[in-house]
Structure formats: C-alpha cells, structure tokens
Amino acid sequence: MATISLIGAPTDVGASVRGAGMGPDALRVAGLAEALRAQGFAVIDRGNLAGPPNPWLPPVEGVRHLSEVVAWNRAVFEAVSTSLALGQVPLLMGGDHSLAIGSISAVARQCRQERKSLRVIWLDAHADFNTGASSPSGNLHGMPVACLLGQGPAELVGWSGEPAALAAGAIDFIGIRSVDAEERQAIREVGLQVFDMRHIDEHGMRNTLTEVLQDVDEDTHIHVSFDLDCLDPQDAPGVGTGVRGGPTYREMQLCMEMIADTGRLASVDVVEINPALDVRNRTAELAVEFIRSLFGASTLAR
Numbered sequence: 001m002a003t004i005s006l007i008g009a010p011t012d013v014g015a016s017v018r019g020a021g022m023g024p025d026a027l028r029v030a031g032l033a034e035a036l037r038a039q040g041f042a043v044i045d046r047g048n049l050a051g052p053p054n055p056w057l058p059p060v061e062g063v064r065h066l067s068e069v070v071a072w073n074r075a076v077f078e079a080v081s082t083s084l085a086l087g088q089v090p091l092l093m094g095g096d097h098s099l100a101i102g103s104i105s106a107v108a109r110q111c112r113q114e115r116k117s118l119r120v121i122w123l124d125a126h127a128d129f130n131t132g133a134s135s136p137s138g139n140l141h142g143m144p145v146a147c148l149l150g151q152g153p154a155e156l157v158g159w160s161g162e163p164a165a166l167a168a169g170a171i172d173f174i175g176i177r178s179v180d181a182e183e184r185q186a187i188r189e190v191g192l193q194v195f196d197m198r199h200i201d202e203h204g205m206r207n208t209l210t211e212v213l214q215d216v217d218e219d220t221h222i223h224v225s226f227d228l229d230c231l232d233p234q235d236a237p238g239v240g241t242g243v244r245g246g247p248t249y250r251e252m253q254l255c256m257e258m259i260a261d262t263g264r265l266a267s268v269d270v271v272e273i274n275p276a277l278d279v280r281n282r283t284a285e286l287a288v289e290f291i292r293s294l295f296g297a298s299t300l301a302r
Contacts, residue, residue: 001040004295005083005090006033008048009076012274013068014098014140017240018056019276024048024093026238026275026284032093035292044088049075059138062131063153069140070155073102077159080106080267091291094271096240097128098140100225101147105159107223107267108148108166116221120148120171121212121259123252124227125243126178127187127194134182141272145171149190168192172212174255175200175230178243197245205251209258216262224259224294225269228283236286238278249286256293265294 008024025048033043051072055065076092080103083090092103104120111118122128122145129145131152132138140156147156148171150164159165173194179187187194195208216222233242235249247255259265270291273283 001042003042003044003088004036005088006043006045006093007076007079007083007090008046008093009051009072009095009099010048011051011054011072011095011099013052013054013065013072013096015096015240015272016137016139016141017274018054019274020094020096020240020272021054022275023095023271023273023284026273026278026281027093027270027287030281030284030288032288032291035288036295039292039295039297041295046079049079051075062133062135062138063140064138065140066153066155069098073099073156076102077106081110084110084267089265090267092269092271094269094273096141097124097225097227097271098144099271100144100269101152101156102159103267103269104148104223104225105165107221108160108162111221112161116219118166118170118221118223119216120166120223120225122171122173122225123175123230123255124173124225125175125229125246126227126241127173127176127183127192129183129186129192130180134180134186136180174208174212175247177245197247200247200251205247205254206258209255213258213262216264218264220264221266222259222262222264223267224265225271226287226290227272228270228287229272231286236283238274238281238283239272240274240277241272252290253293256290257298260294260296268294
C-alpha cells in the first residue's frame with residue numbers, strides 16, 4: 001500500500017474571507033489520518049507548513065497579497081516535491097485554493113521527470129480561471145488555474161520548469177456553476193473541458209466521469225484538486241464561497257469511487273474548508289468520507 005503524506009498549509013491569504021487557515025486541523029480533528037490508516041495505508045503527518053500571516057490589504061494591480069501567496073506556495077511546492085521524490089502520495093490540506101499553484105507545479109515537474117501524463121481533476125463550484133485583469137476581487141484563490149496555464153503573475157508561473165505547468169487539455173473541471181463574465185469567454189478561447197452542473201444534470205455523474213477518465217492509462221498520474229465548495233452548501237456549510245446547486249452526496253461519492261477505480265490517483269489537494277463558518281465540523285467530516293472513497297473505500301470489494 002502507498003504511503004500518504006499529509007501536508008498542512010494553514011492559510012487563507014488567497015481567499016475572500018478569513019477562516020480557511022484552520023482547515024488542516026479541522027481535517028485532523030475529523031480523523032483523516034486514522035481513517036486512511038484503517039484502510040491499510042501508511043500515513044505520515046508532516047505537520048503544518050509555516051508562512052506569512054494574512055495582511056488583509058486591498059489589491060495591488062488587480063491582485064491581493066501576491067508576495068504572501070508566493071511564499072506559501074513555495075513552501076507547498078517544496079513539501080510536495082519532497083513527498084513525491086520519496087515515492088509518497090502527497091495530500092495537501094489547505095488552506096485556500098491558491099495553494100494548488102505550488103502543489104500542482106510540483107506534481108507537473110515530477111511527471112515530466114518520470115515521463116508520465118498528468119491529468120488534473122478540478123472539483124469546484126468555480127473555474128478559478130481569473131487573472132488580475134479580470135478578477136472582480138483580486139483574490140488569488142480565484143486565479144490558480146490561470147497561473148498553472150501560464151497566464152498569471154510572473155511570480156507564480158513557470159515553477160514546473162516550463163512556461164505553463166499544464167496544457168489546457170490536461171485539466172477537467174467537474175461541478176462548476178459560478179463563472180465570471182470575462183472568465184467565461186477565456187474558458188471558451190482556451191478550450192478548457194468544463195463539466196458544469198448542467199452537464200451533470202443532463203448526463204449524470206457516471207457518464208461525466210466516463211468522459212473524464214476515458215483516456216487514463218497506466219502511465220497517467222491523476223491529481224485531484226478538491227475544493228469543498230464543489231458540494232452544495234446545505235451539505236458542506238463550512239466554505240467561504242458556497243454556491244447552491246452542487247453535486248449531491250451520492251454523486252460525489254460515485255465521482256470519488258470511479259477515480260479510485262482507475263488505480264492512478266497519485267496526489268490530492270483538499271482545500272477551502274472554513275471551520276469558522278461550519279456546523280460542528282460537518283464539512284471536514286464530509287471531506288474525510290470522500291477522501292476515503294478517493295483512496296478506495298467502498299461498500300463492497302470491487
């Protein structure tokens with residue numbers, strides 16, 4: 001069984017509201033390490049990374065807290081790189097979604113070194129494809145995809161050794177239902193594959209995942225970037241930017257189980273859990289259930 005490396009990044013420096021920095025410890029309280037060990041995995045909790053505090057300042061040239069986001073992502077990049085080099089499965093516990101820049105950049109660099117194909121599955125209510133020019137808020141947790149595609153601030157691109165960590169065809173979005181006007185046009189121009197909630201409503205989660213996973217093979221490294229606001233806020237109230245109308249509990253379980261069935265899952269982000277807005281740690285507990293499924297837990301042996 002693989003060794004899973006838990007990496008805490010307790011910051012909300014890229015977010016719109018305070019509180020996501022408490023997400024790593026909420027996952028620990030919800031029993032994440034114990035649940036994975038019960039499935040037979042070796043689990044190493046590497047504790048929480050250190051970084052600058054949230055200065056809570058207005059945007060500068062359309063971007064908030066750039067230097068702080070860079071510092072946190074550098075710490076994430078190094079920690080994820082170390083885990084991958086040791087042959088472990090890094091599980092980043094955020095923190096806000098801007099941290100995916102460092103996480104996925106490290107994974108992309110490792111995949112190039114190993115000549116593997118990287119597939120990122122982005123579970124989110126939002127496309128996170130804004131730039132400083134298009135973002136209404138300047139919050140960098142709405143820009144990680146643009147950064148990973150080489151379209152963000154210069155300080156946040158090129159970390160994988162290439163101008164873009166990802167090609168547009170290497171990322172699939174599931175559950176999207178909140179996209180800004182300029183972001184919508186940019187998605188069309190770049191040709192990103194977005195399975196929004198209308199697609200899931202019309203075709204179902206099973207057919208959606210069949211499309212997403214159809215060309216995954218033994219040389220594919222799957223990275224799941226799981227923003228808890230992908231879920232409906234009635235199920236997951238502890239998020240900073242909840243949007244009504246997300247996948248149901250069973251739809252998300254099926255999504256996770258189908259990804260697990262590939263046997264190609266090799267790295268994970270779990271982000272945007274905000275205990276300050278939660279009810280008795282419900283959202284972190286829900287996250288643990290889905291992570292268990294992502295790592296192969298199921299009702300029957302399959």
